[in-house]
Amino acid sequence: MAEDAVVPTQAPGLAQSPFLRACRRQDVPHTPVWFMRQAGRSLPEYLRVREGIPMLEACARPDLIAEITMQPVRRYAVDAAIFFSDIVVPLKAIGIDLDIKPGVGPVIADPIRDAAGVKAVRELTPDDVPYITEAVGALVGELGGTPLIGFAGAPFTLAAYLIEGGPSKNHEHTKALMYGHPELWHELMDRLADLTVAFLKVQVAAGASAVQVFDSWVGAVAPQDYRESVLPHTSRIFEEVAGLGVPRIHFGVGTGELLGLMGEAGADVVGVDWRVPLDEAARRVPPGKALQGNLDPALLFAPWDVVRRRAQDVLDRGRTAEGHVFNLGHGVPPSADPDMLARLADFVHEASAR
Numbered sequence: 001m002a003e004d005a006v007v008p009t010q011a012p013g014l015a016q017s018p019f020l021r022a023c024r025r026q027d028v029p030h031t032p033v034w035f036m037r038q039a040g041r042s043l044p045e046y047l048r049v050r051e052g053i054p055m056l057e058a059c060a061r062p063d064l065i066a067e068i069t070m071q072p073v074r075r076y077a078v079d080a081a082i083f084f085s086d087i088v089v090p091l092k093a094i095g096i097d098l099d100i101k102p103g104v105g106p107v108i109a110d111p112i113r114d115a116a117g118v119k120a121v122r123e124l125t126p127d128d129v130p131y132i133t134e135a136v137g138a139l140v141g142e143l144g145g146t147p148l149i150g151f152a153g154a155p156f157t158l159a160a161y162l163i164e165g166g167p168s169k170n171h172e173h174t175k176a177l178m179y180g181h182p183e184l185w186h187e188l189m190d191r192l193a194d195l196t197v198a199f200l201k202v203q204v205a206a207g208a209s210a211v212q213v214f215d216s217w218v219g220a221v222a223p224q225d226y227r228e229s230v231l232p233h234t235s236r237i238f239e240e241v242a243g244l245g246v247p248r249i250h251f252g253v254g255t256g257e258l259l260g261l262m263g264e265a266g267a268d269v270v271g272v273d274w275r276v277p278l279d280e281a282a283r284r285v286p287p288g289k290a291l292q293g294n295l296d297p298a299l300l301f302a303p304w305d306v307v308r309r310r311a312q313d314v315l316d317r318g319r320t321a322e323g324h325v326f327n328l329g330h331g332v333p334p335s336a337d338p339d340m341l342a343r344l345a346d347f348v349h350e351a352s353a354r
């Protein structure tokens with residue numbers, strides 16, 4: 001699709017970035033590393049700039065987005081920045097009444113349970129999120145040769161919040177719609193897939209040089225249901241952003257049994273949580289994929305000797321994959337010690353130097 005062939009203005013040297021090269025399964029001077037949720041509550045400088053400003057307000061202010069995105073890049077030797085926002089920002093931007101409650105997460109005022117609710121998920125245009133375009137544009141200038149990862153939530157995870165009305169353990173309402181009203185389910189997933197594609201396109205058009213799709217809660221779904229009720233939609237997302245020419249990462253939690261199907265969905269990189277060793281994950285995903293992961297975030301609270309040994313193990317197993325981006329198996333816990341992350345990023349570079 002010609003109109004999709006956005007070629008962002010790329011800083012010189014970006015093509016040589018170890019992160020982008022590893023995503024493309026090319027040789028790297030060292031294993032690249034970044035941390036999911038590296039921007040946020042584990043940093044005192046984050047807590048300072050966020051003081052008195054609600055999360056969703058911060059996500060709509062280009063100056064704060066840029067500052068918070070840069071904070072971990074200043075502190076850690078990470079090979080990529082991740083755009084500061086949230087997976088529910090595009091939902092808010094199309095008029096869904098929701099909030100992010102501290103210590104809870106996204107909360108939806110009127111959970112979606114019927115056809116009228118599904119219709120409320122309308123299309124997103126760049127005019128709905130001018131602050132995203134502005135913030136990404138400012139950031140790519142400031143980041144220079146460090147790539148910026150844009151991101152969005154995947155349809156299942158967004159649907160889970162919209163249908164449950166907030167965080168959920170068992171996703172009972174979500175599955176009730178999926179099993180009981182497949183037509184309505186697919187219409188909702190279709191609309192959410194459109195939203196995800198539109199949100200990613202805005203970020204890449206403004207200069208993001210990779211994208212990650214977070215399907216955090218899809219591990220609740222059995223493989224046969226993933227194939228029938230989720231895969232057609234995630235596949236379409238990766239197909240529709242393929243023309244943007246940036247690496248595509250696909251991550252979920254508790255997805256050991258889904259890694260093969262997630263690979264089939266079409267991303268370039270499959271993110272792995274800490275439950276499946278990377279050499280085993282490499283056997284589960286189809287050929288032609290890089291892997292991202294997967295140190296248990298809880299290890300950040302262990303003594304450094306233990307962290308170092310386990311990080312070395314992740315590197316060793318990661319070598320069996322066609323490409324490896326070091327990361328945690330899920331996000332940085334809010335109470336993690338930033339010095340531990342600084343040490344870990346340095347260790348990954350030193351221990352993997354070719």
Ligand code: CP3
Pocket residue numbers: 035036037038039040041050055082083084085086087088100101102103104105106151214216331
């Ligand atoms: O550093 C980064 O990774 C970039 C920023 C980022 C945030 N949310 C900021 C945030 C990213 C990539 C996300 C994605 C996100 N949001 C996901 C997928 C990643 C994952 O962890 O699985 C999910 C499921 C959400 C939904 C969400 N938003 C949750 C579960 C929470 C935490 C609730 C809490 O307070 O415990 C949020 C809020 C949120 N998003 C915060 C941040 C920094 C905390 C808000 C605050 O500082 O008060």
